[in-house]
Amino acid sequence: MSTQSFAELGLDASVLAAVSAVGYETPSPIQAQAIPILLKGENLLGVAQTGTGKTAAFALPLLSRIDASSNDTQILVLTPTRELAIQVAEAFNTYANHFKNFNVLPIYGGQDFYPQLKALKRGAQVIVGTPGRTLDHLRRGTLKLNNLKAMILDEADEMLRMGFIDDVETIIAETPADCQRALFSATMPAPIRKVAQKYLSNAQEVKIESATRTVERIEQFVLPVYAERKLDALTRILEVEPFDAAIIFVRTKAETVALAEKMAARGHAVSPLNGDINQRQREQTVEDLKRGKKDIIIATDVAARGLDVPRITHVINYDVPYDTEAYIHRVGRTGRAGRTGKAILLVTPRERSWLKTLERATNSPMKDYQLPSPVALQKMREEQFESQLLGFTEDRRLGKAIALLDDIAQRNEMDMAMVAGALAAWMETAQPGALPLEQPAALPVPVPGARRSRDRHHRPGGERRGHRPGFKKGGASRGKPPARGGKRPPRQSDAKR
Ligand code: AMP
Numbered sequence: 001m002s003t004q005s006f007a008e009l010g011l012d013a014s015v016l017a018a019v020s021a022v023g024y025e026t027p028s029p030i031q032a033q034a035i036p037i038l039l040k041g042e043n044l045l046g047v048a049q050t051g052t053g054k055t056a057a058f059a060l061p062l063l064s065r066i067d068a069s070s071n072d073t074q075i076l077v078l079t080p081t082r083e084l085a086i087q088v089a090e091a092f093n094t095y096a097n098h099f100k101n102f103n104v105l106p107i108y109g110g111q112d113f114y115p116q117l118k119a120l121k122r123g124a125q126v127i128v129g130t131p132g133r134t135l136d137h138l139r140r141g142t143l144k145l146n147n148l149k150a151m152i153l154d155e156a157d158e159m160l161r162m163g164f165i166d167d168v169e170t171i172i173a174e175t176p177a178d179c180q181r182a183l184f185s186a187t188m189p190a191p192i193r194k195v196a197q198k199y200l201s202n203a204q205e206v207k208i209e210s211a212t213r214t215v216e217r218i219e220q221f222v223l224p225v226y227a228e229r230k231l232d233a234l235t236r237i238l239e240v241e242p243f244d245a246a247i248i249f250v251r252t253k254a255e256t257v258a259l260a261e262k263m264a265a266r267g268h269a270v271s272p273l274n275g276d277i278n279q280r281q282r283e284q285t286v287e288d289l290k291r292g293k294k295d296i297i298i299a300t301d302v303a304a305r306g307l308d309v310p311r312i313t314h315v316i317n318y319d320v321p322y323d324t325e326a327y328i329h330r331v332g333r334t335g336r337a338g339r340t341g342k343a344i345l346l347v348t349p350r351e352r353s354w355l356k357t358l359e360r361a362t363n364s365p366m367k368d369y370q371l372p373s374p375v376a377l378q379k380m381r382e383e384q385f386e387s388q389l390l391g392f393t394e395d396r397r398l399g400k401a402i403a404l405l406d407d408i409a410q411r412n413e414m415d416m417a418m419v420a421g422a423l424a425a426w427m428e429t430a431q432p433g434a435l436p437l438e439q440p441a442a443l444p445v446p447v448p449g450a451r452r453s454r455d456r457h458h459r460p461g462g463e464r465r466g467h468r469p470g471f472k473k474g475g476a477s478r479g480k481p482p483a484r485g486g487k488r489p490p491r492q493s494d495a496k497r
Helices: 013-022 029-039 054-064 082-095 113-122 131-140 156-161 165-174 190-199 227-240 253-265 279-291 324-331 353-362 374-390 398-411 416-430
Strands: 044-047 075-078 104-107 126-129 150-153 180-185 204-207 218-224 245-249 270-273 296-299 312-317 341-347
Touching: 013 054, 013 082, 029 044, 029 054, 029 180, 029 204, 044 054, 054 082, 054 150, 054 180, 075 131, 075 165, 082 104, 082 126, 104 113, 104 131, 113 131, 126 131, 131 165, 150 165, 156 165, 156 180, 156 190, 165 190, 180 190, 227 253, 227 341, 227 374, 253 270, 253 296, 270 279, 312 324, 324 341, 324 353, 341 353, 398 416
Parallel strands: 044 180, 044 204, 075 126, 075 150, 104 126, 150 180, 218 341, 245 296, 245 312, 270 296, 312 341
Antiparallel strands: none
């Protein structure tokens, strides 16, 4: 992670305010490198994958240089798919949240021309388009690029793979000669290099170094999961993993707090750790973790820097790290003091390309993490319930409780099984999920190769399908410790958010 702050990078004040509102703590490495170059108006060649924070790396500096009083199209971003176009447009909207007058418009195939024409007529300072549709509008004269200040080619290698490279070149040739240009690509195949040489004169090249380092004594696992199922996956991991203490990494300060609240609601002893937390509080949190008053910490990379708590048996990467350095640092929070540790990485389909990079950097392949089947999970929950129940058979209140229940049973002509059943139903009503009554549903797991269908981009032919309008700005108590599984609390519904 970079030690620089966003404020030091020279971004426009309203852009900075928006960044701080989304809760980004520090610039990711690609941002720290690219932002100063783009702010100077220079051309840039960025070797960066999805997940490195590349969208903000170009959106923040370009927004800082925009003339918000003019409705002319000043920035054009080309993306391979409509999903990515929508996502990038949403990012621009977020970062321009403090602008008084701001319009971004995604344009892509599959959507009717008419609403796009209307929106284009109204004017949008930023256009995010797929190559085919962008070219259509240029040819019809409905998109004018004469006042364009900057153009970005995002995921250039994907555009090449999808056969858009000629369209891309035609579009670049239509942009003003003095227009700033940047190209981002995960790989740099020869045709992309050629485009860069031809159209990005004197481009500065930035890339994320991937230092190779072996991660010893740490077993590394990966769990492919749909983005919207990450919370369910984490809940199950914490349910089945026999952890002592765990650290869970997320990307933003806001997420440390939000996720800590969700985990606390599931009965875990958990604290957030982020850069907003003052030194005294931070020391207290670390001390609580060391002493076992807390078992889970939800942290950002910055906040976890140098954290050394031998009790940490598990590192869970809830959000993927920005670069291999950050990954190595994260997993290094376990396996301390000669112990062994386990690291589990949650990867959504769109982040899958990260895997290979990480494996290369750490010199070791990651094993597939196996979540238990619903049947196995149910069996485990029943066993744990039983062991928790048995934990109360020596409770000092047992004598009085039995006398009370016996009396009720006799007067109402019930047997004790009926009384126990009624009590259990009561417990379940008071705390839904406390009893393992229903078999849990299987967690849908993305299958390798099917990544293009559900997640944000990479849908071949995506340009031709679908509609999407443009944007306008506008603790439970614990019984006896469970027989196995980590700090399992009485269960709440997995699906609860
Ligand atoms: P990207 O690589 O552009 O697809 O970004 C990946 C994710 O990282 C997005 O969800 C961004 O909101 C998030 N992100 C980008 N920059 C930062 C940052 N400096 N701090 C925290 N999260 C970030």
